Amino acid sequence: MRPVTPERAHPKLWAMDRAEQRIAFRQRWEAATTIPLIVLGGLFVITYSVYAIIADLPPLLLAIVVLELVVVWIVFLGDYLVRLFVTPRGHRWAFVRANVVDLLSVAFPLFRGFRVINLLAKVPYLSGRSGTQVRTRIVVYLGAYAIFFVYFIALAVLLAERGADGATIHDFGDAIWWACVTVATVGYGDMYPVTLLGRTWAVVLMAGGIAIIGTASAVVVSYVGELVGKHRPS
Structure with missing residues (x-):
């Protein structure tokens, strides 16, 4: 009896080339992070509104608000970098062009809430x-x-x-x-x-x-x- 090799156990996975595997991983990552990013995006809208509208926040509340804004920025930056570097090299420029709002949301708070709107496409x-x-x-x-x-x-x-x-x-x-x-x-x-x-x-x-x-x-x-x-x- 021939031993069960990885190629025989997972023929479809081994049939995929490396680029296709990376793109598949990125798609699984995006599916898994969609809901958490929606929640963080909504939380960011509320927190940023509080930070901008209320001129004199108590020191403790101000520290909490700033910390939340920084954490959300780090999460959005990390998510974008993971998706970018997982994308095969030959496809990265196409990824950037297709996700301009995601890139802008990392650089400017103005665009951070727009990522939630993009989910309407689903x-x-x-x-x-x-x-x-x-x-x-x-x-x-x-x-x-x-x-x-x-x-x-x-x-x-x-x-x-x-x-x-x-x-x-x-x-x-x-x-x-x-x-x-x-x-x-x-x-x-x-x-x-x-x-x-x-x-x-x-x-x-x-x-x-x-x-x-x-x-x-x-x-x-x-x-x-x-x-x-x-x-x-x-």
Whole structure:
């Protein structure tokens, strides 16, 4: 009787080349870490909001908040590095291009909450390819990203502007009002950032606002065109 070798015991595994094994491992890693990262992402949104909105936190609470933010950053960084280095060398640049939000979430808190939104892609209906499903996916993503984008820019600008000389944005109400009128291209001019960092975030918000409005307009035009096509006499 021939001994059972690893090749005979696991023929499919041994048939895979090394690159395929690494990609399979990365997929298992992503599946196992999805829920923990969702929880950490939600916790980060709450903690970062507390840190930005409440100006004078008690020392103990401030230490806890900062520790939580640092821990979440370390976890997100570790997750990204594991996935990147497990990816075969010939596929790493493609991985980076396909996971831009993940990379940005490591560098900027603004994008850390967006990783939770990416999980919407796993909803069966939103992953379809029909015209209606594609448009629904765009609308859901657009709405979620727009809300998170405006909200986090408001928090970032508030942190940059609070206490600055000549600042017109002093609390969260001021910051969210300024962010909303700016992204809508209204810009009343009653509030505006005065610091370099605050103005940098303002430029990001303006660029994002153009993209949001442009995408929304394209979705509306597509929907109207489809309705007209359905009611057009054959």
